[in-house]
Amino acid sequence: xxxxxxxxxxxxxxxxxxxxxxxxxxxxxxxxxxxxxxxxxxxxxxxxxxxxxxxxxxxxxxxxxxxxxxxxxxxxxxxxxxxxxxxxxxxxxxxxxxxxxxxxxxxxxxxxxxxxxxxxxxxxxxxxxxxxxxxxxxxxxxxxxxxxxxxxxxxxxxxxxxxxxxxxxxxxxxxxxxxxxxxxxxxxxxxxxxxxxxxxxxxxxxxxxxxxxxxxxxxxxxxxxxxxxxxxxxxxxxxxxxxxxxxxxxxxxxxxxxxxxxxxxxxxxxxxxxxxxxxxxxxxxxxxxxxxxxxxxxxxxxxxxxxxxxxxxxxxxxxxxxxxxxxxxxxxxxxxxxxxxxx
Amino acid sequence: xxxxxxxxxxxxxxxxxxxxxxxxxxxxxxxxxxxxxxxxxxxxxxxxxxxxxxxxxxxxxxxxxxxxxxxxxxxxxxxxxxxxxxxxxxxxxxxxxxxxxxxxxxxxxxxxxxxxxxxxxxxxxxxxxxxxxxxxxxxxxxxxxxxxxxxxxxxxxxxxxxxxxxxxxxxxxxxxxxx
Numbered sequence: 001x002x003x004x005x006x007x008x009x010x011x012x013x014x015x016x017x018x019x020x021x022x023x024x025x026x027x028x029x030x031x032x033x034x035x036x037x038x039x040x041x042x043x044x045x046x047x048x049x050x051x052x053x054x055x056x057x058x059x060x061x062x063x064x065x066x067x068x069x070x071x072x073x074x075x076x077x078x079x080x081x082x083x084x085x086x087x088x089x090x091x092x093x094x095x096x097x098x099x100x101x102x103x104x105x106x107x108x109x110x111x112x113x114x115x116x117x118x119x120x121x122x123x124x125x126x127x128x129x130x131x132x133x134x135x136x137x138x139x140x141x142x143x144x145x146x147x148x149x150x151x152x153x154x155x156x157x158x159x160x161x162x163x164x165x166x167x168x169x170x171x172x173x174x175x176x177x178x179x180x181x182x183x184x185x186x187x188x189x190x191x192x193x194x195x196x197x198x199x200x201x202x203x204x205x206x207x208x209x210x211x212x213x214x215x216x217x218x219x220x221x222x223x224x225x226x227x228x229x230x231x232x233x234x235x236x237x238x239x240x241x242x243x244x245x246x247x248x249x250x251x252x253x254x255x256x257x258x259x260x261x262x263x264x265x266x267x268x269x270x271x272x273x274x275x276x277x278x279x280x281x282x283x284x285x286x287x288x289x290x291x292x293x294x295x296x297x298x299x300x301x302x303x304x305x306x307x308x309x310x311x312x313x314x315x316x317x318x319x320x321x322x323x324x325x326x327x328x329x330x331x332x333x334x335x336x337x338x339x340x341x342x343x
Numbered sequence: 344x345x346x347x348x349x350x351x352x353x354x355x356x357x358x359x360x361x362x363x364x365x366x367x368x369x370x371x372x373x374x375x376x377x378x379x380x381x382x383x384x385x386x387x388x389x390x391x392x393x394x395x396x397x398x399x400x401x402x403x404x405x406x407x408x409x410x411x412x413x414x415x416x417x418x419x420x421x422x423x424x425x426x427x428x429x430x431x432x433x434x435x436x437x438x439x440x441x442x443x444x445x446x447x448x449x450x451x452x453x454x455x456x457x458x459x460x461x462x463x464x465x466x467x468x469x470x471x472x473x474x475x476x477x478x479x480x481x482x483x484x485x486x487x488x489x490x491x492x493x494x495x496x497x498x499x500x501x502x503x504x505x506x507x508x509x510x511x512x513x514x515x516x517x518x519x520x521x522x
Binding site for chain 2: 081116118128131132
């Protein structure tokens with residue numbers, strides 16, 4: 001028994017499972033309260049109060065929502081391709097969840113799933129797999145609106161993925177590493193601009209890259225103003241028209257998981273990760289605060305801007321964002337080359 | 344643990360690759376191809392080639408497979424009826440190429456050029472192989488690398504010419520609207 005407990009493989013597996021469970025449950029909690037926050041913020045932006053009946057201030061609303069989703073009738077269209085129809089909602093959640101493995105939530109090994117030395121590439125691999133859920137969901141439903149939504153979404157996500165990838169290269173050049181932990185460490189110092197001490201976060205070196213990353217993040221997560229795959233005025237509900245009950249719930253969950261994971265990546269790449277004033281033990285708190293600010297930004301934008309037209313979306317992605325991010329890469333590379341590392 | 348993981352990934356890879364060619368529905372075949380690419384990426388990870396593994400998913404499973412799915416969906420291959428001669432020709436070529444590949448594999452294994460699956464990994468320097476690949480690409484293999492990118496550029500320009508060149512420009516005064 002003692003030998004079994006000291007087996008390094010088993011210890012590795014045990015801690016991996018513990019971390020996975022903690023991250024999974026924390027994220028499920030954040031998702032349900034982000035949805036609640038979204039409804040509240042939307043309500044106040046439209047001069048309403050939002051949900052306020054279930055529990056104090058409506059705080060138990062997420063539980064009621066999930067309960068309702070579970071008890072809904074599950075409906076599968078007669079001509080749908082059954083297996084793919086079932087797999088698509090799972091594919092919507094899994095890549096979004098896997099991304100959290102590389103996010104350093106705080107200082108030290110305990111707060112990061114694994115310090116992969118190609119961490120950022122894992123994020124891009126997972127976001128390129130995320131396209132499948134929506135495309136397949138739309139295709140398997142055997143519904144014209146769903147198919148149109150799915151195809152729109154795949155075209156949109158492929159187009160914006162390029163600009164997103166290029167916008168992070170500036171950060172990689174400054175940090176000199178693909179590991180998320182290394183990227184956070186590279187932002188740990190303070191810059192002294194005269195009497196002012198400013199943290200050396202990448203947002204100050206790469207403001208353009210941060211702007212491009214956030215815009216493409218909206219497009220990748222199919223959030224307004226880029227929510228064309230589910231434009232209800234023209235496509236009923238887009239790719240999830242035929243989905244009901246918890247299958248719809250999984251698509252919904254996947255969308256919000258994606259928002260959270262992409263915000264975690266943005267915090268890590270551009271906002272200094274867990275760095276902040278005070279002792280290192282406050283790292284997790286700083287991370288959560290920055291994450292909360294970005295999530296609020298996502299909600300704020302959704303209820304402020306109207307949806308883009310499809311040709312505007314494509315023109316913007318290919319003719320504006322892509323050249324800008326390429327220019328940013330060239331400029332950053334030149335600066336890093338001539339200053340020998342740190343800008 | 345590594346041998347067990349290798350067996351798992353390898354079994355998944357072989358099964359899904361077989362299903363790619365054996366399954367009747369082209370969309371399902373394409374999905375099994377994605378699974379095959381992902382399990383191949385897993386094997387790369389076991390070989391400590393993290394960069395190659397991730398790029399395998401990003402490039403093959405992500406980008407190419409989406410385009411492949413587009414083609415399958417638009418062509419609607421399940422209703423594509425071909426004449427017997429074409430099928431016979433294709434099957435014949437398939438068997439021929441397959442036989443050659445199997446013969447090659449047998450020859451390689453027979454002469455012990457592959458030492459077997461459970462070779463100990465050679466520990467490389469722990470700087471991460473992204474850096475090493477980058478340095479190799481931009482110094483030793485710079486010329487082939489640039490030639491490849493030129494090739495892709497030519498293909499891209501050609502595609503745009505084919506897509507746009509044939510349509511005549513609208514005549515003067517033609518609003519292009521319905522008549």
